[in-house]
Structure formats: C-alpha cells, structure tokens
Amino acid sequence: MRQPRPAPWTEKIPAYVPGTSKETIAGRYGIKDPIKLASNENPLGPSPLAVQVMESSMAGVHLYPDPDAMELRAAAAAFFGRRSEEILAGNGSDEIIDLLCRAYLTPGREVIVPGLTFSYYRIASLVCGAEVVPSGMKDFRIDVDDILRKSSEKTGIVFLANPNNPTGTCLAEEEILRLCNGLPPETLIVLDEAYAAFVRQNDFLSAAELIDSHPNVATVHTLSKSHGLAGLRVGFCVACEPIISALARIKPPFNVNILALKAGAAALLDTDFLKKTLEITWQGLDYLYAEVHKLGLSCVQSQTNFVLVRVGDGCSRVYEELLKRGIITRAMTSFGLDEYLRVSIGLPRENEAFIRALREVL
Ligand SMILES: Cc1ncc(COP(=O)(O)O)c(C=O)c1O
Structure with missing residues (x-):
C-alpha cells in the first residue's frame, strides 16, 4: 500500500x-x-508568585501571547545579567535544544554528545539527519579531552550539560574553558545549565559569562527544576545576538503560552x-x-x-x-x-x- x-x-x-x-x-x-x-x-x-499571577491572567487566555515574549525576556535578562536581545524564550528548554539543532545542523553534520547524558540531545540531532558521535566519560564525569579528540571540521554542535544529567557531576571552570578554547569558532557549543542553580562546587563557571569571549557558545536554561514550572514549559537560550536571531526566525510564532509568559516572569523574581x-x-x-x-x-x-x-x-x-x-x-x-x-x-x-x-x- x-x-x-x-x-x-x-x-x-x-x-x-x-x-x-x-x-x-x-x-x-x-x-x-x-x-x-x-x-x-x-x-x-510551583513558585507561589507564579501561581498568583496565573490566577489573575486566566481571563486573558482567548488572546494570543506576545510572540516576542518581551516581559519574560526582560525578567530573564535581569536574572542572568545579560540583555534581552541575548535571550530567546522557549516552550521548555527541550524546544530550545530542538531549535538549536534545526538552526545549526544539516544532514550529515556530526554532533558530539557525551555517552551518559540527557537523551534529548541525541533525539533532536537525529531529527535533523545529523550523525551522533558519543564522547567518553571518566568516573561519571564528561571527558572534555575526548570531546576535543573527536571534534573535526564535520562537527556542527557539541552538547554538554553542566551539571550533567543523569550523573549529577559538574565540570570545573578550567575544563569548560579548555573545551571552549579548544574547539573551532565554527562549532556551536551548547552548554545546558538546567541544574546550575543547585551547584555547590566553587569552581563552577556560569556559561552566561562566556558568551562575550566565545560567540559560538549558546547556553540553555529552564524554569522546570529550580523554579517549579515543569508542567508549564519555560526555557531560555542565552547567547550572542546572531544565534538568538537565527532561533527567533525559525521558532513557532507563539511558542510560549500566555500563562507561561506571565508565570515565568514572576517566578524569576521569586527569590x-x-x-x-x-x-x-x-x-x-x-x-x-x-x-x-x-x-x-x-x-x-x-x-x-x-x-x-x-x-x-x-x-x-x-x-x-x-x-x-x-x-x-x-x-x-x-x-x-x-x-x-x-x-x-x-x-x-x-x-x-x-x-x-x-x-x-x-
Ligand atoms: C539536562 C537537561 N536539559 C534539559 C531538560 C529539559 O527541561 P525542560 O523541562 O525545560 O524541557 C532536562 C530535563 O530533565 C535536563 O535534564
């Protein structure tokens, strides 16, 4: 048939x-x-401030949400110490991962994904017809040197969750810098900081600080864990403007719903x-x-x-x-x-x- x-x-x-x-x-x-x-x-x-603002926003759900997520991006800009132009909001960070793959991969490109990590990096890369190259782990930690060894002119994206899921381990500032300095500027380095808020290790480098010196770094954040909004779906990409505008061009127009826009902005203020x-x-x-x-x-x-x-x-x-x-x-x-x-x-x-x-x- x-x-x-x-x-x-x-x-x-x-x-x-x-x-x-x-x-x-x-x-x-x-x-x-x-x-x-x-x-x-x-x-x-969930964050109580987020619940409060959702309750008072319910009567407005017949309207489309702001496609540019201005209020939410302004709140995220303040939270991450960056400018709104360097932020894109997504329907969870899963969507950000998806958009990064769709914007930067073509069939046949390679994507380096650590052997033990969040499984959606692999799925989103394969969806774009890319080849996934697994990198090694050492004592449950991502092995930066193995990523550097496996990188080539075919590498489109390197994914790295810091701290990592499911191992819970975190790379030191020195390792992140070695990785970012060792990869060519044409390779997109995605640093996923879904769990960054929980880090107690004092040599942790917050990747938002890196995007001025490394315009090929895109950082991924979520309000699903530390801010209690997993069911609402709010995530961010923090990166330099050319990356953000590439993602903004291909994202679905109303990707973050109206309650998530309001609740996300409120949750970011809920210290x-x-x-x-x-x-x-x-x-x-x-x-x-x-x-x-x-x-x-x-x-x-x-x-x-x-x-x-x-x-x-x-x-x-x-x-x-x-x-x-x-x-x-x-x-x-x-x-x-x-x-x-x-x-x-x-x-x-x-x-x-x-x-x-x-x-x-x-
Ligand atoms: C490392 C990592 N990145 C991203 C996500 C996806 O989070 P979100 O709920 O924002 O889609 C998860 C979820 O478990 C995760 O562990």
Missing part, C-alpha cells in the same frame, strides 16, 4: 522515555498517593522560593548521602537536585519493589548503568519514605 514515508533518519530515533507517572503506579498497585522521585521536579510545587528550593535540596542530598552510606551503598556526589545511587546486583528487583511500595525512582538500565537508580530529591518526608522502603527491600 502506498503511504507517506517519514525521512529515513527518523527510523534511528529512539522514543524519549519519561519518568513513570504517579497515576500509572497508583493504578497498577492501588496506592493512594505514590511518591515520585523520578523526574527531578521541584518538591515544593524566596528559589532560596527555599536550594535549602531543601541541599538538606535532602546530604540526608540521602548519609542514609545510603549507612545501608552500605554509595552515591555519585551530585551538584543537582537528584543523585545516582549504586544499588548493585539486583537493582532492577529493588526498583520494582520500590514501585510496589509507592516510591517511583528512575532505573538507569537504558543508560547501561544496570546497578544504579537515579533518585530526585523530595520533601524530607519523601526522602525518609524512600530510605525506609529501600532498607526494607534490601
């Missing part, structure tokens, strides 16, 4: 695997209120909420390190709002048993890390419930 055929490279694309939802586990095991520690969401809920988020995350991380250690297991030190826990042999059984007890974590089998679970930091009572269930299962 004759039928439309998708572009040949779409066949190589693996579907994105999201964290298991609370509804699925509630239905499967009859659990009233499962605890989801699988998608690095903010356990405090109290960000402070509480960081406090609860850091306390939760330190609690998990200590309790996991008491159980004779280890964690990969994390600079994010999640942690990789080495459960060892039988990790998939532990994952399933935790689900039966209403605790949703993320099994790392799809990353080839069969012995590890990725656990997002929750509220203190949620972290305690995870440890109690883990102790029981072990």
Whole structure:
C-alpha cells in the first residue's frame, strides 16, 4: 500500500522515555498517593508568585501571547545579567535544544554528545539527519579531552550539560574553558545549565559569562527544576545576538503560552522560593548521602537536585519493589548503568519514605 514515508533518519530515533507517572503506579498497585522521585521536579510545587499571577491572567487566555515574549525576556535578562536581545524564550528548554539543532545542523553534520547524558540531545540531532558521535566519560564525569579528540571540521554542535544529567557531576571552570578554547569558532557549543542553580562546587563557571569571549557558545536554561514550572514549559537560550536571531526566525510564532509568559516572569523574581528550593535540596542530598552510606551503598556526589545511587546486583528487583511500595525512582538500565537508580530529591518526608522502603527491600 502506498503511504507517506517519514525521512529515513527518523527510523534511528529512539522514543524519549519519561519518568513513570504517579497515576500509572497508583493504578497498577492501588496506592493512594505514590511518591515520585523520578523526574527531578521541584518538591515544593510551583513558585507561589507564579501561581498568583496565573490566577489573575486566566481571563486573558482567548488572546494570543506576545510572540516576542518581551516581559519574560526582560525578567530573564535581569536574572542572568545579560540583555534581552541575548535571550530567546522557549516552550521548555527541550524546544530550545530542538531549535538549536534545526538552526545549526544539516544532514550529515556530526554532533558530539557525551555517552551518559540527557537523551534529548541525541533525539533532536537525529531529527535533523545529523550523525551522533558519543564522547567518553571518566568516573561519571564528561571527558572534555575526548570531546576535543573527536571534534573535526564535520562537527556542527557539541552538547554538554553542566551539571550533567543523569550523573549529577559538574565540570570545573578550567575544563569548560579548555573545551571552549579548544574547539573551532565554527562549532556551536551548547552548554545546558538546567541544574546550575543547585551547584555547590566553587569552581563552577556560569556559561552566561562566556558568551562575550566565545560567540559560538549558546547556553540553555529552564524554569522546570529550580523554579517549579515543569508542567508549564519555560526555557531560555542565552547567547550572542546572531544565534538568538537565527532561533527567533525559525521558532513557532507563539511558542510560549500566555500563562507561561506571565508565570515565568514572576517566578524569576521569586527569590524566596528559589532560596527555599536550594535549602531543601541541599538538606535532602546530604540526608540521602548519609542514609545510603549507612545501608552500605554509595552515591555519585551530585551538584543537582537528584543523585545516582549504586544499588548493585539486583537493582532492577529493588526498583520494582520500590514501585510496589509507592516510591517511583528512575532505573538507569537504558543508560547501561544496570546497578544504579537515579533518585530526585523530595520533601524530607519523601526522602525518609524512600530510605525506609529501600532498607526494607534490601
Ligand atoms: C539536562 C537537561 N536539559 C534539559 C531538560 C529539559 O527541561 P525542560 O523541562 O525545560 O524541557 C532536562 C530535563 O530533565 C535536563 O535534564
């Protein structure tokens, strides 16, 4: 039968695997209120200032949103210490990643993606017909030297999440500078700082500072984690003007919805909420390190709002048993890390419930 055929490279694309939802586990095991520690969401809920402004904006949703996202970009400019012209707002940072690929890749170009990282870089690159070149990891850290070794005149984009998901590790300023200085100016370097707000490591370099000296650097940010707006979808690209105007030309006209525009701008001003988020995350991380250690297991030190826990042999059984007890974590089998679970930091009572269930299962 004759039928439309998708572009040949779409066949190589693996579907994105999201964290298991609370509804699925509630239905499967009859659990009233499962605890989801699988998608690095903010356990405090959304920023209260964002909720307030959405409530008062509801009556305006019959109107199209501002296609230039002026108010949101001005708020982001103040937050990142840059100018509005250096900022593009997206429907989540997933859309920013997608736009960067569509603007800078053509079929046959290569994209360097670390072996253990956020899976959407690979998907968005393959969608454009590009070839993905995996780079190596060293002790769960991205190996900058391997990226430099693998770069060639065919490299269109290098993706790097700093801190990285799912490892939680963060590169030092010296490594980021070595990478940016070592790559040619024609290669777009995408530095994804989805988890930058959570970093405690003091040699961290915030990439927004780099874009003056390195016009081939595009930084990616999200309000999904630190600002609690994952369901609303707000992300940003911060880069020099030529990159921003390339993305602005190809983006869907009304890509950020009217509530997200308002809520995003309000959330960026909600310093109290960000402070509480960081406090609860850091306390939760330190609690998990200590309790996991008491159980004779280890964690990969994390600079994010999640942690990789080495459960060892039988990790998939532990994952399933935790689900039966209403605790949703993320099994790392799809990353080839069969012995590890990725656990997002929750509220203190949620972290305690995870440890109690883990102790029981072990
Ligand atoms: C490193 C990284 N970048 C980007 C994203 C996407 O975030 P958003 O919700 O803004 O699309 C995630 C989500 O988990 C992530 O881990």
